[in-house]
Amino acid sequence: MSEQQRLTILAIGGHVGDAELTAGGVLASHALKGDRIVTLAMTAGERGVPAGRDMAEYRVQKVNEAKAFAEMLGGESIVFDIPDGELQDNDEMRFRVADVIREVRPNIIITHFKNSMHKDHKTTHRIVNDARFYAGLASFEREKPAFFASKLYYAENWEDAVDYKPYVYVDFSQEAYDLWVKAVSQHWFVTGSASFPYLEYYKHLARVRGIEARGTYAETFMIPEESLSLVRSEL
Template sequence: MSKKTYLAIGAHIGDMDLTAGPLLAKASLAGHRTCLLALTPGERGHPKLTPAEYKKQKIAEGRDFAERLGSEFKVLDHSDGFLPNTEEVHLEVADIIRDMKPDVVVAHWGGSFHSDHNNASEIAEMGRFYAGLPMKHDLPRHGVKDFVYAENWEDMDDFSPSMYVEIPKDAFDLWHDAIQVHAFARGETYGFMYIDYYSALMRAKGCLAGVKRACAFATKVDPGLKKL
């Protein structure tokens, strides 16, 4: 079996941990290379800690989660709530894609009530576009084969799943253990029980896919379930 590289691009630390994390756990257990890239730390998401304090906590949590999954971890230093959707950021992500050469990129769906998520979706798309162009560059261009959008409860405007990926028990258990490191996912910031929600969502999608658990993804050009 040829090894693949999976890159999940989220607006904040934790976004892709929740939504793409089970897929990355499955891929990691199968021996594939996986990486979580957060465009901002998500430092403004705590009701009591200062952004500087929470930034340190979020980075530590994100790194811990990735290590538990066997994934790489990258975080850019853009500001939570003010993620710029600019050519400079597009090229920054393109350089990461050129360097990592992912076969699969997972991004936010663009239909979100969160501006950072909408921007992150377009940044990932444009990063993919620029990475595939011939340019004067130290890194060779790279074309991403499969580009998919994760199901996120904040990004549901016009989200329509076009594929389901089965999440076997060992991958679910790995993800479920790892996601506990995130205080926000445990409901300790604003009370939303993310772990319960996404665990239940996998069971619901599994019912639709005819398996015990599954994650749903949207594509603009359906690459076929077997490719993930």
Template sequence: MTDQPKRILAIHAHPDDIELQYAGTLALLKDRGCEIVYCTMTAGDLGSMDLSQKEIAAVRRGEAEKSAQMLGAEFVCGEFGDLAIFNDDDSRRRVTEIIRKARPDIVITAPPLDYHCDHEATSVLVKDACFGATVPNYKTHQWDPAPYLDHLPHLYYVDPIEGTDYYGNPMPPQFVVDISEKMDLKLEMLACHASQREWLRAIHGMDEYLDSCKRWSATRGEENGFAYGEGFRQHKGHPFPHDNLLGELLNLK
């Protein structure tokens, strides 16, 4: 590898998704000198029983910014609406511009199959936009567009929630990162999203936001011989890179 810092684009659907699924790995990458762009597709504008969409979006955007600051990461919001992320041309061009501006060596995003439609739409949009970002004539219609990428970034998907498919069948990751030393920071970042805890308690009757995250991280870790872990799969379809740059940066065996 060269001495140039690697750039990581962490892009998932909602504020708190990154923390739940891979903040520990991002913290390890930060320690290794990587530059991180932290992007949520939405600002969580439907995540309240009491506040208006505009009001809760402002709250949740602020929570995401606070969390990103804990990694020294640049925060970006795609400004999609909750339950309104769709795989269409306008959306693909918007995500393409996000990727071009981030200039990533590695993109880490939502899994293709997950419980939430916004997660799945994010996954396919990011995959297709990574390719589109390298095509000079694929214009994004921005007033000040970023130049196209001269390479395809390495693309990775995080675990689906609870690591299962729609039928509860396990979906094992290709590799798991030991985040034991970063588990406390991961939980501190997740705790920034206080409004999401209130939303989950109101809409789903859940009040174990941090504990459930810790349990799942422990499950992935214990399967691989360490305390806490985060699972990943790499997109290796043509023409994406096949070497495991993420694993190389983290000295995975």
């Protein structure tokens, strides 16, 4: 695949593991096709530290888990040095993400849906939407030149479920599914958390969405509301 044909996908989560769980099958599928995968976590998600563990040490572990996942897909990971739960909804963060977008130059951005039970998820959604706009405007002078990511998707997440309705189904192969499961299992909370059966839930969800898409496995996405339209010349 030539560099001109190769896609770059930037998956942005509030915490390490968010994007990997909710869009990991599609990321793995694109990786197998030769596309470039970059993950960005706004925080490491270290407040989910296992009982008896040191939170600072767990943060280091989470950063390493993000790196391990990305490398298994031949990609790259970025984790901001922001404490879990303390992500600020301000322009400083918007420009910080805009700078990443200008650096990575993604064709596609994937992030959280607008509604969530989790503060960092909702804040990430708002930041990413504006950062995409800021990154695309040359009149915002930054270190890197302006770049507009043409496609934006919101991944399906059990914590972001209010008003979420699947709009885009993206199916993927058994090979991509197996790669995703192996890669996402590098995250302790995915396989070891006692609070929610993350891996079981998302594996079953991928199968259910695959059946709905008349295939084997799939993940679903929403798109910006202003893009929810079909233009046809006839019925």
